[in-house]
Amino acid sequence: MTAKAPAGLLSTRGLSLKFGGVVAAESIDFDLMPGERLAVVGQNGAGKTTFINICTGFLKPDSGQVFFDGTEVTGRNPRQITRLGVGRSFQLPQLFTEHTVRDCLMIAASAVRSHGGFWLPLENAVDRDEIESTLELLQLRSRSHDLAGALPEGQRKLLDVAMALVLHPKLMIMDEPTSGVSSDEKHGLMTVLMKALDERGITSIFVEHDIDIVRRYATRLAAWVAGRIAADGAPEEVLRDPAVIKNVIGG
Amino acid sequence: MPSMRLAVVVAVLVAAVLGVTLWVPWLKTPVLIALADGLAVTGVIVLIRAGQVSFGHAMYACLAGYGVAFIGRALHLDALLLIALGTVAAALAGAVIGMFMVRYRGIFFGMLNLAFSMVLFSVLGKFGAVTGGTDGLRFDRPSFAGVHLEREGFEIALLALALGLAVIAGWAVQYYFRTVDGQALAAIKTNETRLEYLGISAKRVFWRAYTLSAGLCGLGGSIFALTQGLVTPEMGYWVRSGEVVFIAVLGGSAHAIGAFIGAFVFSFVKLYAAALLTAWQLVLGLVLIVMVFVAPTGIFGLIEKRLRAKPAAGHGGTP
Amino acid sequence: MDASLILLALMDGVSYAALLFLVALGLTLIFGVMRILNIAHGSLYAWGGYFAATLGLAITSLALPPALGLPALFVAAIIIGGLLGTVLEFFLLRRILDKDPILQLLVTFAAFMVLEDLQRLIWGVQPIFVSDVVGQLGTLEVAGVTYTRYQLLVLPSVAVIAFLGLRWFLRKTALGRQVTAVTHHREIATAMGVNTNRVMWLTMALGGALGALGGALASPTTSFTPGIGAEMMVLSFAVVATAGLGQIGGAALAALMIGLARSFSIYLMPELEVLMPYLIMVAVLLVRPEGLFSTVATRRI
Numbered sequence: 001m002t003a004k005a006p007a008g009l010l011s012t013r014g015l016s017l018k019f020g021g022v023v024a025a026e027s028i029d030f031d032l033m034p035g036e037r038l039a040v041v042g043q044n045g046a047g048k049t050t051f052i053n054i055c056t057g058f059l060k061p062d063s064g065q066v067f068f069d070g071t072e073v074t075g076r077n078p079r080q081i082t083r084l085g086v087g088r089s090f091q092l093p094q095l096f097t098e099h100t101v102r103d104c105l106m107i108a109a110s111a112v113r114s115h116g117g118f119w120l121p122l123e124n125a126v127d128r129d130e131i132e133s134t135l136e137l138l139q140l141r142s143r144s145h146d147l148a149g150a151l152p153e154g155q156r157k158l159l160d161v162a163m164a165l166v167l168h169p170k171l172m173i174m175d176e177p178t179s180g181v182s183s184d185e186k187h188g189l190m191t192v193l194m195k196a197l198d199e200r201g202i203t204s205i206f207v208e209h210d211i212d213i214v215r216r217y218a219t220r221l222a223a224w225v226a227g228r229i230a231a232d233g234a235p236e237e238v239l240r241d242p243a244v245i246k247n248v249i250g251g
Numbered sequence: 252m253p254s255m256r257l258a259v260v261v262a263v264l265v266a267a268v269l270g271v272t273l274w275v276p277w278l279k280t281p282v283l284i285a286l287a288d289g290l291a292v293t294g295v296i297v298l299i300r301a302g303q304v305s306f307g308h309a310m311y312a313c314l315a316g317y318g319v320a321f322i323g324r325a326l327h328l329d330a331l332l333l334i335a336l337g338t339v340a341a342a343l344a345g346a347v348i349g350m351f352m353v354r355y356r357g358i359f360f361g362m363l364n365l366a367f368s369m370v371l372f373s374v375l376g377k378f379g380a381v382t383g384g385t386d387g388l389r390f391d392r393p394s395f396a397g398v399h400l401e402r403e404g405f406e407i408a409l410l411a412l413a414l415g416l417a418v419i420a421g422w423a424v425q426y427y428f429r430t431v432d433g434q435a436l437a438a439i440k441t442n443e444t445r446l447e448y449l450g451i452s453a454k455r456v457f458w459r460a461y462t463l464s465a466g467l468c469g470l471g472g473s474i475f476a477l478t479q480g481l482v483t484p485e486m487g488y489w490v491r492s493g494e495v496v497f498i499a500v501l502g503g504s505a506h507a508i509g510a511f512i513g514a515f516v517f518s519f520v521k522l523y524a525a526a527l528l529t530a531w532q533l534v535l536g537l538v539l540i541v542m543v544f545v546a547p548t549g550i551f552g553l554i555e556k557r558l559r560a561k562p563a564a565g566h567g568g569t570p
Numbered sequence: 571m572d573a574s575l576i577l578l579a580l581m582d583g584v585s586y587a588a589l590l591f592l593v594a595l596g597l598t599l600i601f602g603v604m605r606i607l608n609i610a611h612g613s614l615y616a617w618g619g620y621f622a623a624t625l626g627l628a629i630t631s632l633a634l635p636p637a638l639g640l641p642a643l644f645v646a647a648i649i650i651g652g653l654l655g656t657v658l659e660f661f662l663l664r665r666i667l668d669k670d671p672i673l674q675l676l677v678t679f680a681a682f683m684v685l686e687d688l689q690r691l692i693w694g695v696q697p698i699f700v701s702d703v704v705g706q707l708g709t710l711e712v713a714g715v716t717y718t719r720y721q722l723l724v725l726p727s728v729a730v731i732a733f734l735g736l737r738w739f740l741r742k743t744a745l746g747r748q749v750t751a752v753t754h755h756r757e758i759a760t761a762m763g764v765n766t767n768r769v770m771w772l773t774m775a776l777g778g779a780l781g782a783l784g785g786a787l788a789s790p791t792t793s794f795t796p797g798i799g800a801e802m803m804v805l806s807f808a809v810v811a812t813a814g815l816g817q818i819g820g821a822a823l824a825a826l827m828i829g830l831a832r833s834f835s836i837y838l839m840p841e842l843e844v845l846m847p848y849l850i851m852v853a854v855l856l857v858r859p860e861g862l863f864s865t866v867a868t869r870r871i
Binding site: 097106107 | 426429430431434440441445448451452456459
């Protein structure tokens with residue numbers, strides 16, 4: 001263990017990972033401060049999801065360190081990191097396909113109740129009002145009793161986000177949260193979602209392909225190219241960066 | 252299924268079983284065996300909830316049975332105490348074995364359970380000096396709740412107890428399925444990654460379920476042992492474990508009552524097929540094959556479908 | 571333990587391993603192609619043995635030349651194994667390919683139950699033991715120890731030929747390569763034009779014949795009774811699980827390991843004999859659940 005942990009909410013130092021010959025992450029130094037809304041862009045395969053996987057414990061880096069909220073979490077598993085206050089939604093939504101939408105949320109909510117009490121009926125162990133309001137927030141109320149596996153793509157993504165939200169995380173990491181949602185609904189949803197995150201003081205990272213959304217909702221933008229962060233800063237500046245224009249947005 | 256209606260149905264069934272066995276005394280043994288099997292099957296149903304199948308769970312029934320036999324022979328304890336001890340022994344074994352077991356899923360889980368059960372089976376068969384070998388162990392009829400009963404009376408008492416335990420176990424398992432742990436268990440079947448990303452330890456949840464399933468099998472095994480007055484290694488043979496899974500699917504693994512429906516159907520088809528044809532395996536085997544194609548959710552599944560086809564007063568499609 | 575005992579245990583182990591391997595080979599081949607564990611496989615062993623014994627008795631009672639004894643074993647296996655394998659594939663396995671794995675296992679378990687009872691109805695419960703072939707081939711002495719030619723020469727040779735033959739078939743023939751393709755990925759193989767139905771039928775017939783061959787070749791040295799199918803089922807499964815499901819070469823090594831462990835324990839501590847295969851299986855599965863020779867990653871958390 002080196003000198004004391006960096007001051008940010010999420011920090012990495014020298015994070016590196018190679019798969020065979022492919023460099024998925026190359027010596028990444030990164031700091032995220034509380035309250036930021038970081039958008040992450042980059043071509044497919046640039047290393048965005050790999051970075052998230054390493055930070056959340058799904059993958060172990062070859063070298064480097066990850067810190068969350070002052071604690072080093074390098075090498076810990078997703079369960080431990082989640083418990084420290086990280087909520088995640090996935091590119092491919094990870095749902096309990098044979099449970100109803102409501103039950104999925106309730107199971108998620110039950111994870112943050114105080115210890116013990118696993119003998120309680122699920123309905124009694126969770127704050128039902130909160131479940132309802134979260135369903136309302138993400139426009140899933142009408143689908144409460146449907147099986148998660150039967151939902152269309154857009155709503156699956158939203159349920160995925162809802163399940164993480166209900167954990168009361170300090171940091172929400174969302175991998176393409178609105179892909180699959182129709183374009184006229186995207187903005188409405190993002191506004192509502194970001195407002196909810198702000199109200200609860202939740203810092204967020206979201207991977208996005210839609211530059212409009214990035215412009216509207218992000219306070220900061222990081223662009224990934226070939227396993228490295230090519231540009232990092234205010235969205236408008238990053239979007240004018242020639243490397244970003246060439247490698248991410250396209251001519 | 253609305254719980255009031257189910258409670259009434261269960262009460263009627265219990266009364267019917269009691270009534271019929273009092274009227275036709277020789278039915279006591281097959282009914283007791285069906286109840287013992289049913290209890291073991293509820294254990295397997297717990298695991299099926301998580302999408303896992305053990306092909307070795309008869310070992311817990313066997314362990315409990317031998318526990319009852321050993322302690323019965325050595326200490327001559329009361330039947331109620333023997334049942335409790337047998338069940339606890341099986342649950343403890345399950346807790347210990349479970350510590351390794353819960354890291355595995357799917358076919359590896361099934362195989363490892365099978366392997367353990369065959370080790371037990373082989374040990375029981377071969378170390379005859381201690382275990383009675385392939386002939387097994389006999390033990391005297393113990394007292395029941397402090398009273399020494401004749402065979403007839405003992406069987407009636409045991410039957411009433413087994414019925415009560417079956418109802419309690421069935422209710423307990425259904426309640427467990429609705430708890431925080433039970434719902435997380437069901438989630439193991441569809442998405443363990445998500446559970447981990449909720450901060451829930453799938454291994455710990457599964458370990459608790461495994462221990463419970465071992466205890467239930469042990470309860471069944473203890474009652475079986477007391478019914479027969481004899482325990483043999485066959486109680487833990489892989490074919491027995493297969494039959495337990497068979498019964499779970501036959502009766503319907505979605506609800507604990509399926510365990511008992513399956514066990515009774517199994518017991519009685521076996522009785523009649525054996526009497527008429529001496530080929531009960533043939534009959535039951537064919538029945539199972541047909542069921543897998545025609546009614547894979549088992550008899551309970553069929554009943555449930557029928558009940559839901561009727562325009563019932565209810566809220567929409569929660570399965 | 572002196573040298574002659576060691577040699578005896580070795581020979582015992584190898585000839586037993588040869589039989590185990592034949593049965594395990596059939597089981598692992600079927601799993602590789604169809605991704606289904608055929609619990610009825612032990613019944614094929616039993617039927618192979620019973621049918622071979624019946625043929626042997628027929629040869630004697632019809633006063634046919636005794637030299638037909640050995641070939642009759644192979645004929646029995648091919649007929650019974652091929653026939654039962656075909657029936658199982660066509661009526662059952664083909665139709666459960668996409669069902670829940672638990673249901674697949676139960677269907678083959680049900681088939682096992684049916685075959686057990688049919689076997690009992692046909693051949694009864696009395697042990698059947700037709701050992702003429704062993705006697706015919708006589709004995710041979712190596713390093714001062716006497717062995718039967720049957721156990722020392724015939725059994726291991728058949729196992730080796732089966733192994734090499736199957737490997738050649740899978741690698742060098744067009745049909746064999748199609749089988750290999752289906753093993754790797756059934757949907758892709760179908761998309762590439764492989765007649766997967768034919769491949770699966772062939773696999774079951776071949777796998778069935780191998781299982782039955784194990785039984786047929788065992789029949790001159792073992793007495794066949796009800797329950798022998800169940801016993802061989804779980805034993806061959808121990809071999810396959812230890813090696814890794816679908817591993818052919820691995821199955822040979824695992825069979826050898828288990829065969830030798832068993833035969834040596836007979837001489838050192840007899841009670842362990844029945845236990846050894848399962849102790850090995852537990853040990854391997856705890857450490858490497860995908861099997862000793864598997865290249866597949868485990869479904870483990």
